[in-house]
Amino acid sequence: MTTNLKGMLTHIEPPKPNPQAGRRWAFVIEPDRCIDCEACMVACSVENQVPVGHHRNWIAHREKGKFPYLSLHFEPENCHHCSNPPCEMVCPTGATFRREDGLVLINYDDCIGCRYCMMACPYDARYFDEDRGVVDKCTFCVHRLDAGQPPACVETCIGGARHFGDINDPESEVAKLLARHEVYVRYAEAGTGPAIFYIMD
């Protein structure tokens, strides 16, 4: 699968853990470990019963060079659960809301299917569920988090590229990764405050 890259890659100062601030769920991704097998995509489709033809996560390709000098990088992606989410701002009914722990979720009873959020999202993370008449997207597997389990895509990642946890907990794997590595995010300039951090090569 080839997906167009959404947004520029911007090197940022990794966020420091803030234990006082409460939980902030986030992904830290090691693109070097992604093998583009798409187990994450299938796991998500099954876990969340995503309608055929749609998906909540994907893998962007970055291919460079000419034969035989080639490079090919894979960047797993899903909803960035931004701290300043444009989708929430444009939602006319307040159906899209942001939870205290950083999750950006949708109240489907309030969603009228206007799809403004789909246009607002710079990451193209949302899709329109024709059968239910609502917009949907990655929830960081909120139901699994509530049951103390990692998102399905993280659990099955063959390459171990997807890491997940609370970046405000200094003891978490993700906080430790952020402390050790340089990272970049997508569309930092848009001020969305994404919660997916990519480790530099």
Add this chain to the structure above:
Amino acid sequence: MSSTPHPEISAQSSPDSAWPYITRRRFLGVMGGAATALIFSQKPDIPLLTSEMAPAYEGHRPPTQYEVVHTLCEQCVWRCGVRAKVKDGRVFKLDGNPHHPHAKGKLCPRGQAGIATLYDPDRLQYPLIRAGERGGGKWKRVSWEDALDYVASRMLEIKEKYGPEAMIFSTTHNLIQTQFENLLKAYGSPNYGTQRSLCFNAMILSNLMTYGLEEPGRDYSSAQYIILTGRNLMEAISNSETQDLVAAIARGAKVVMLDPRFTKTAAKASEWLPIKPGTDLAFHLALIHEIIENEMYDEEFVQNYTVGFDELKSAVSGYTPEWAASKCEIPADAIRRIAREFALAAPHAFAHPNWRTSNFLNSFQTERAIAILNALVGNWNQPGGLVGGGGGEGEGLGTIPQPPYPRVSALRLDGVPWKYPLVPFKLGVFQELRDNILRGDPYQAKGWFIYRQNPLNSLPERRKTIEAFSKLEFIVTIDISMNDTAWFSDVVLPEATYLERYDPLAVVGDSVFIRQPVVAPMYESKPGLWIFKELGERLGLGDYFQYQDEEDYLRKQLEPLGVTLEELKELGHFPMPRGESAAGEEETPALSWNTPSGKVELASEVLRNSEFPPTPIWEEPPAAPADQFYLLTGKVAQHTQFATQNNWLLHERVPDNPLWIHPDPARDRGIESGDEVWVESPGGRVKTVALVTERIRPDCVYMTPGFGKVSKGMSLAYRAGVSDSDLHLSFIDEISGSQALSQTTVTVTKA
């Protein structure tokens, strides 16, 4: 992100409207003017909601109360441990079992998609007997009683009229293979076909000749240098091994990848060498030459544990890096450097024995060179090197009593050993078997019993395989879906999927693992253990199937272990008694080998006695004629061979197989990505779609195998993509019986 609807799927109905057959359509209110206006107004700064204040998440929520059943995956042959989540008799998610050494808590895309195999609306539901002409798609539904009676009567008729050798049996690697072999041996046929000669004959025979074992293991945990010769582990996923390779790369191990294609493994490797097809042998011979010439080999290991060094040394004396460079198009300096790096990193280094190495007629020599390269650097049982193979999957388990098998005097139709003296019986030469059905030589086969295999897709030259079918009076296929082979059969029997049945137990590492029904078999599907017993009894071979049912079979296997079936079902796995397990053997470093000399054979007397070269020798692969391309094949991570193309979750990921072609030859032919092209070999021609990409050598084209189904019983896979079996020619290596799958050349023209 694609939003293409899949009418094939959404149009399907399911009894309980379960996913993905969602039919509920939410009633939409009319969007009022007030709501629209809001969008354009500045939104007030709303404080964050706490978990308590936030509206409940009303999206799809899987059940929180459910049953977990431990079983084993069968979406490929790696057999990962699975934890199946079940609610109200329905599987809703499969997770990797953290206790299983092949899964380590993870499943690959195929494993994750297992529920779409179980709930595939195209599954075979009941026994069918052909009602019209072969391949015509007309079937009569019959009861199991009638179907088994009919199959047994036809098999007995063939045995009586032509002898048991007129009946061919074939299957692919699976847990119940022992019982399948039991059936064919009890019936008395010598004719047994497996996928092995299309896959790894060259690798296995070369290791048998060198080390006296089939396939050495690899220690990734401390490997510093790994040479992969076409082993595309990132796409041809062997779950745990793929995980190990990624971890080794992340740790800093250097990986050198030889492949004419820039695969995803090449993308992850430290160094990609776009080697000319068929010349990997030259590269490895030069490595051997360099390591010997510069005395970089492990002298102590070579002296104490190998035979034939001097003969090897003189045999490779001409294989200089400059010579190799002229053959394989990799610069001599790079070969020299890699030889040095590899030898310096040894013993924490290995050249991977690879897997499907049936690429060219010289692949046996390539594999021998790789086995010898490892021996020279003394990486045997060293951290980061090669490790001895484990025991068999049934080792240490209880057995079921049975009488001795009848003596077989007929020749094997696959030419083992009368034409292929060194090919082990269990490997066979499947292409030769097919060709001899067609020729009726040395005798005419009359029937074919096919279990969980798809020779119509897997064997080269599909046209020939269909012709071979026409020589037969009777063909029966047991499968879970109406694949191409079933489509051309006379009787089709529906097997229960891996999530619905018991299979014989599997020993992996130091534990025994169970495959058990996660849900009851759907429709009228039945487990193989039941089918073989019922059929055996009807064939008068009941004494060979002395078990009451599947559970009784497993109880007999468990007898020596001190664990009940009920306990094992609950736990999913159980430690094997020490000393009897495969792992117990691995712990003792083997310093003697199961070869005639008891040592690692750099020069092999067995090969010499069979009038084959005792040391690896250069064999020039045929050059592609002008304006033709080598036709490469190779897996994608999302499909298994010929089996998963109709799985709706995997079809969604990879629906077809466009032809990879380099931009230069594409430009010469006026071909752009998405254009229709004709691909033609002397074996046939297909019309497919081009994918113009830098990721392949200009003298090669590539297509993924397994597509281009002709069976209308697979609604998603039918005519999706094209089949490489329509193009591949049959080339058989006389030493190993391997099919040379990359030796076919093709022309490509714009359609």
